[in-house]
Structure formats: structure tokens, C-alpha cells
Amino acid sequence: MFIATTVTADLNADKQALLSFAVAVPHGRKLNWSSDTPICSLWVGIRCSPDHSRVIGLRLPAVGLLGPIPANTLGKLDALQVLMIRSNGLNANIPPDVLALPSLRSLFLQHNNLSGEIPNLITPSLAFFDLSYNSFTGEIPLEVKNLTQLTALYLQNNSLSGPIPDLKLPKLKRLNLSFNNLSGTIPLSLQKFPKESFLGNSLLCGQPLKQCPGIPSPSPLPSQPYHKKSFWKRSSSKIIIGVAVGGFAVILLVIVVLLLCILRRKGREDRESSTKGKGTAGSRSEKSKEEYSSGVQESEKNKLVFFEGCSYNFDLEDLLRASAECFSAAWFSS
Ligand SMILES: *[C@@H]1O[C@H](CO)[C@@H](O)[C@H](O)[C@H]1NC(C)=O
Ligand SMILES: *[C@@H]1O[C@H](CO)[C@@H](O)[C@H](O)[C@H]1NC(C)=O
Ligand SMILES: *[C@@H]1O[C@H](CO)[C@@H](O)[C@H](O)[C@H]1NC(C)=O
Ligand SMILES: *[C@@H]1O[C@H](CO)[C@@H](O)[C@H](O)[C@H]1NC(C)=O
Ligand SMILES: *[C@@H]1O[C@H](CO)[C@@H](O)[C@H](O)[C@H]1NC(C)=O
Ligand SMILES: *[C@@H]1O[C@H](CO)[C@@H](O)[C@H](O)[C@H]1NC(C)=O
Numbered sequence: 541m542f543i544a545t546t547v548t549a550d551l552n553a554d555k556q557a558l559l560s561f562a563v564a565v566p567h568g569r570k571l572n573w574s575s576d577t578p579i580c581s582l583w584v585g586i587r588c589s590p591d592h593s594r595v596i597g598l599r600l601p602a603v604g605l606l607g608p609i610p611a612n613t614l615g616k617l618d619a620l621q622v623l624m625i626r627s628n629g630l631n632a633n634i635p636p637d638v639l640a641l642p643s644l645r646s647l648f649l650q651h652n653n654l655s656g657e658i659p660n661l662i663t664p665s666l667a668f669f670d671l672s673y674n675s676f677t678g679e680i681p682l683e684v685k686n687l688t689q690l691t692a693l694y695l696q697n698n699s700l701s702g703p704i705p706d707l708k709l710p711k712l713k714r715l716n717l718s719f720n721n722l723s724g725t726i727p728l729s730l731q732k733f734p735k736e737s738f739l740g741n742s743l744l745c746g747q748p749l750k751q752c753p754g755i756p757s758p759s760p761l762p763s764q765p766y767h768k769k770s771f772w773k774r775s776s777s778k779i780i781i782g783v784a785v786g787g788f789a790v791i792l793l794v795i796v797v798l799l800l801c802i803l804r805r806k807g808r809e810d811r812e813s814s815t816k817g818k819g820t821a822g823s824r825s826e827k828s829k830e831e832y833s834s835g836v837q838e839s840e841k842n843k844l845v846f847f848e849g850c851s852y853n854f855d856l857e858d859l860l861r862a863s864a865e866c867f868s869a870a871w872f873s874s
Contacts, residue, residue, distance in 0.1 A: 551588075554595040554617055555579050558586070561613035565630075568604025587622070594619035596643075602627040611635035624648035626670070636661055649674065650694065658700075662687060670694040672716065680705055680722075695720065704730065704744075717741065725752050 555575070562573050573583045579595070580588035587597030596619055605628035614623065615637025623638070626648045633656035634649070640661045646668040657678035658671065666687050672694040679702035680695065692714040693707075700720040706727035715730065715737045723743035730737075731747040738744055745752035 550594055550619070551579065551592070554619070557613050557616035558583075558595070558598075561610065564610040564613065565608075566606045568606070571600075571603065589619065596620060597622040597624075599624040600628070601625070601648075604628065605630055608632035609635055609638065611637055614638050615641065617641065619643055622646045625652075627651040630654055631675075632656065634659055639663065639666075645689075647671075657681075665689060667711075668692045671698065673697045676700055679703070680717075685709075693717075706730075 558573060558579070559575060562571050571584060573579075577583065579586055580592045585598055585600045585603075586595055587599070588594065589596050595617055598614070598617065598620060599622065601624055605625060607630065609625075609630055609632075612635075614620075615635055618641060620641050621643050623641070623644060623646070627650070630649070630652040631654060634654055636659040639647070639659045640663055642663055643665060644663050645665055647666065648668075648670050650670045650672040652674050654671070655675040655677065658676055658681050660681035660683045662669075662681065662683050664686060667689045669684075669687070669690060669692065673696070676695070676698040678700065680700055682705050684690070684693070685705050685707055688709060689711060690707075690709050691711045693712065694714070694716045696716040696718040698720050700717075700722060702722065703724040704717065704722055704727055706729050708729045715733050717738055718736065719740035721743065722738075722741040725746040726738060726744060726749065733748070735748040738749055
């Protein structure tokens, strides 16, 4: 019995708050809210908790609401979780009690003409925060840094100025600060967002926008694996290192093969001169020529002749060009 009366009291309080909002705010399309109809079942745009004890959702998109949001109306719906009054003609400041609603999770106020500063008392339960396409001025309140549940922050097309706070919010997945008058460096914590999140702020600089004048661009964070630019940066440096190491290894190999070739040839000459028999050497070279022409094509023969007649006067370009031939020669002669 006691519970039933407190429930009715709370729902009545919500009802009174909504009725005073409807009375104070002119609206083009008439809201069918009336004190003698049941709020949870027959009022347009209202959603109640499952036990019909509180109003938890208010959705009035594009119903022609005009003028300021009065204080002590929507700000009294203290069980409200979703407030959607986008695409209306609401103007002037947001009363501070609206952003402070303790259960508020989603706030859709975009496409109105709200102005003044964004109130700095913001409920920590807020997850979806959309004030885009209004006329807000002043700075982004530092209190946004404390909204640990925040997944989306849309502030585009306002007239906000000043720096962007360093928002280390692990759940933040969507961000749009485009078309304001924000200035300074984009904080490291937000550089993982695309440049489309920051367009139209001519005084803003740093990743992902143009580099700040005089400030070296900070190295990309390893904790941002989905950052496309840093991914490619890291990949391309890996490729460059790989190519450099590979090239060096090839040159080294060519030098080693040529050294082997010199040593072998020298040893052979020594042996040949010690035998003193010129005929032996002649038959040997004839035999090797036969060997090669039996299975190896004409071009290969040419390469081997080139190799056998090593003059060792190659410059680097010759070495690189010759490396392939030297490899095959080394294979055939071993
Ligand atoms: C108010 O409008 C809603 C939706 O248009 C409708 O479901 C509801 O029955 C209406 N309430 C009254 C009291 O006419
Ligand atoms: C928005 O409000 C400003 C005054 O705050 C006014 O000058 C402007 O015309 C309004 N814009 C619209 C689209 O109603
Ligand atoms: C954020 O919260 C902490 C602790 O809850 C508090 O000390 C700090 O002042 C808050 N910061 C802002 C900018 O509200
Ligand atoms: C947002 O601002 C940009 C730049 O001023 C403008 O081109 C665009 O039309 C605006 N969007 C809306 C929906 O007003
Ligand atoms: C943008 O902000 C700068 C200061 O940061 C100020 O000087 C300038 O007047 C502002 N421009 C507009 C259009 O508000
Ligand atoms: C942010 O809003 C602007 C203006 O409406 C738009 O051009 C841009 O694509 C949006 N950025 C993102 C990341 O959605």
C-alpha cells in the first residue's frame, strides 16, 4: 500500500514536470498530453519503466518545439534515461539541471538553435552525447574527461572554441568536433580518430590533420593498433629495413663468391704451373667445355666463359648485375 502511493507520487511528479514543460514551450504539432489521460499508455513520446512507476524515456523529434527549455521541468525527471528532442526550434541555454539528470544515458539535442556555454555539471552515467548543429559557444567543458561511460560525442557545427580536452575515455568510439572554432593540438588520446572528426577548425593541428608548426609530430602510440596511418608508417619502415638488410646480404654474398673464385683460380694456376705440362691444361679446358655444352644452353656457356675469365675489375653495378650469373656459376662449378 505504502509502495503503491510512493510510486504514484513519483509518476505524478514526472507528469507535473512534463505538463509544465508543455505549457511553457510552444509547439507546432499539438502534444496530446493531458492531465486526465494515463501518461504511460496514452501520452505521445513517453516511455515508462516496466512497472509504470517512472518516466524513463522522452522522445519528441521534430514536433515543432519552439523557444527555451525551462529550468525545473525536464530537469525534474530524475529517472529519465533517454532524452531525445532533436530537430526542433529550441533556443537559448540548456538549463543545467538537464545535463545533471542522474540516470541519463542518451541525450539527443542536435539540430536546434541552443546557444551559450555547455553546462559543466554533466551526469557521469552519460553514454551518448549529441549537441551537434546548434549554436553553442565557449569551450568544451573539462568535465567531459570524467564521463567514463561515454561512447559517442557529437559536437559538430557549433561555435565552440579553445583547446580539445585530453579525453582518455576507453569506451569512446564516435567523435565529431568538426566545424567549430577549436584551436591547438589534437591530444594524443584522440589522434586515432579520422580527420573527418576535426574538419573545419582552422586553428587545429596535429595528427590526423596537418602537422603543428614548429612541433615535431609525435611518434604514433603502440596502443593504437587500428590507426591506419601509423600502421602504414610502421609497415613501410619495416619494408625499408628489410630491403636494406637483404641488399647488403646479396652484396656480401657476391663478394664472398668472387673471393672464392679468385682463391680457386689462384690455386689452380699454382697447380698448373707446378705440373709444367701445357697439354694437360689444354685437354682439361676442352673437357670442361664439352661438359658444359652437353647439357647447358648457349647463354649459360657465355656466362661461364665470362666467369672463368674473371678480370676482377667490376664496380658495384657490375657486381649487382653479375650476382645472378655468379650464383649459377657457383652452383655449376661446385
Ligand atoms: C496520443 O498519440 C499517440 C500516438 O500518436 C496515440 O497512441 C495515443 O493514443 C494518443 N493519446 C490520446 C489520449 O489521444
Ligand atoms: C539562432 O539564434 C540566434 C540568436 O541566438 C539567431 O540570431 C538565429 O537567427 C537563430 N537561428 C535560427 C536558424 O533560428
Ligand atoms: C573528475 O573526477 C574526479 C574524481 O571523481 C574529480 O576529482 C575531478 O575534479 C573531476 N574533474 C572534473 C574536470 O570535473
Ligand atoms: C555544417 O557546417 C558546414 C561548414 O560550415 C556546412 O557546410 C554544413 O552544411 C553544416 N551542416 C549542417 C547540417 O548545417
Ligand atoms: C575563433 O577563436 C579565436 C581564438 O581562439 C578568436 O580570436 C576568433 O575570433 C574566433 N572566431 C570566431 C569566428 O568565433
Ligand atoms: C562530422 O560532421 C561533419 C559535418 O556534418 C561531416 O562532414 C563529417 O563527415 C563528420 N565526421 C564523421 C567522422 O562522421
